[in-house]
Amino acid sequence: MxxxxxxxxxxxxxxxxxxxxxxxxxxxxxxxxxxxxxxxxxxxxxxxxxxxxxxxxxxxxxxxxxxxxxxxxxxxxxxxxxxxxxxxxxxxxxxxxxxxxxKKRDLLLAHSIRTVDDIDKTLNLFVNRLREWYSVHFPELNDLVDDHRLFVTIVSQVGTRDEMDLERLKSIGVPEGLAKRIVDAASKSVGADVSEHDAEAVRTFASISLQLYDLRSQLEGYIGRVAKEVAPNVTELVGPLLAARLISLAGSLEELATMPASTIQVLGAEKALFRALRTGGRPPKHGVIFQYPDIFRAPRWQRGKIARALASKLAIAAKVDAFSGRFIGDRLREELQQRIAEIKKVYAAPPKRKEEKARPPARPARPGRPPKRREGRGGQREGGRGEGGRG
Missing domain, CATH: 3.30.420.220 (Nucleotidyltransferase; domain 5)
Incomplete structure (x- = not known):
């Protein structure tokens, strides 16, 4: 049965x-x-x-x-x-x-990219906390090193400011010029001295953060392999991470394949779209596909047109991946690049702003008429009775 x-x-x-x-x-x-x-x-x-x-x-x-x-x-x-x-x-x-x-691997792909997002959120919290914590001992390092992963690596692999050595810093990937500035700042630091026990606690926290960076890198490699197997055409267009994110937002590859290009264009910007529909404001021009390099690097007046062109190709690629299995990603990417080049050429200059309609001038007040005065409830009208009561 x-x-x-x-x-x-x-x-x-x-x-x-x-x-x-x-x-x-x-x-x-x-x-x-x-x-x-x-x-x-x-x-x-x-x-x-x-x-x-x-x-x-x-x-x-x-x-x-x-x-x-x-x-x-x-x-x-x-x-x-x-x-x-x-x-x-x-x-x-x-x-x-x-x-x-x-058994559908697109679901595994969706969970993988969600895990990467969770790791990113955790790393943001961890790195900010580590920078504040370590600044008690060596505050100058926070200003010298902007790269979060490099900062975590220095704290984890080197330790306290007294252990900042030029050769040791260069061995963990710190550029020579930056390493010299770190060593010089460590010798003049205004931070507080910490015990070995306190320093070990900070290093342990930094080591765990560094492991999260390594885990994220491993997941990116896994997503790259699975995305090429599950959705080769979509991956060829936008790369494995953005392809996985689109599948995750849609729910599955088949769901993405059934979506029109207009929906794919604003996928991930649902809140902004519904807010625009509710308030009558401008709808969003793009959703998560804003991460596509040719969109976020383009001038603002070209982004909507490029997003529309990309969404159209993504709709085709998703349908082929879900229902056909043929590889046409290289042809789609070439057609997309031609369309982007055409958009950049035709719309090189920003559009002229629409002139606002001139408002009619305010009606002038009639001459000779004094402004109206309002009296309070207990006020005396002109020609009325005096203070003595009845007249």
């Missing part, structure tokens, strides 16, 4: 329906009502007239007395056993569906 249900879910023709169709051919009815396009097409090939009507009265009636039909087909002993059988079939159907979904 489960296997038959899985075939029906995948849109395959069931053998039981084929046998039923043979009987219908002998009966030769005027019209057959079915719930599936595959069944209607099969009946049409046999010369029978069939129409698709989902949720028709016969199907609804059959589902309402499913327990009785299971007993009649001798799949259940009695009506009390039928619910248990229905649960077992539904459970096994769901289990197999989840197993099939887990």
């Amino acid at each position: 489960v296997e038959e249900a899985m075939k029906a879910y995948r849109g395959e023709l069931l053998q039981s329906f084929a046998r039923l169709a043979e009987k219908l051919k002998v009966m030769n009815p005027e019209l057959v009502v079915v719930e599936d396009d595959v069944e209607a097409k099969y009946l049409g090939q046999m010369g029978l007239k069939a129409v698709v009507e989902e949720g028709n009265a016969v199907a609804v009636s059959l589902r309402s007395r499913l327990a009785q039909e299971l007993v009649r087909a001798e799949l259940a002993k009695d009506a009390s056993e039928a619910p248990s059988l229905e649960f077992e079939v539904a459970y096994e159907f769901t289990r197999r569906g989840l197993m099939g979904a887990a």
Whole structure:
């Protein structure tokens, strides 16, 4: 039963329906009502007239007395056993569906890029904390070294300012000029002295941060390999990391393939899009594809056009990756580069700003008319009674 249900879910023709169709051919009815396009097409090939009507009265009636039909087909002993059988079939159907979904490598790709994002967030927190912590001992290093990974490496591999040695710094990848400035700053540092126990705590924290950098690099390599296998055309267009991010935002490669180019263009900018729809403001021109080098390096007036061209090629690439498997990424990339070059040439100069309509001048006040004065509730009107009360 489960296997038959899985075939029906995948849109395959069931053998039981084929046998039923043979009987219908002998009966030769005027019209057959079915719930599936595959069944209607099969009946049409046999010369029978069939129409698709989902949720028709016969199907609804059959589902309402499913327990009785299971007993009649001798799949259940009695009506009390039928619910248990229905649960077992539904459970096994769901289990197999989840197993099939887990085998799709695009889901592994999506989880990998999400992990990279989580590592980036963690590293930002860790590095900022490490810089503040280490600045108690050697504050000058924070200003000298802007690169976060290099800063973490120095603290982890060298340690305290007293251990800052030119050759030691050069051995871990510090440029010679920067290494000399670090050694000079260490000899004149205004930071506080720390004990060996305190220094070891900072170095341990730096070592853990450095391991996170190494893990991120390993995941990037893994994403690069899997992305080329799962979505070679999309990867050829935008690179493995952006390809994985697009698949992650869409939910799967098939979901990305079914999206129009206009949706792919703003994928990742849903909040800005809904805010624009709600407030009547300008909609976003691009979402996560802003990370594409030719978009974020382009002048602002070219970005929307380049994003539109890229989204169109991505829509084609995703469909080919999901449903065909052919490699056309090199041709798509060449066409995209030609279109980008055309955009940069045609729209080299910024567009002229639209002139605002001149507002009509304010109406001048009429001459000779004094401005209106409002009196308080207890005020005295002109020509009214005086202070003495009644006049």
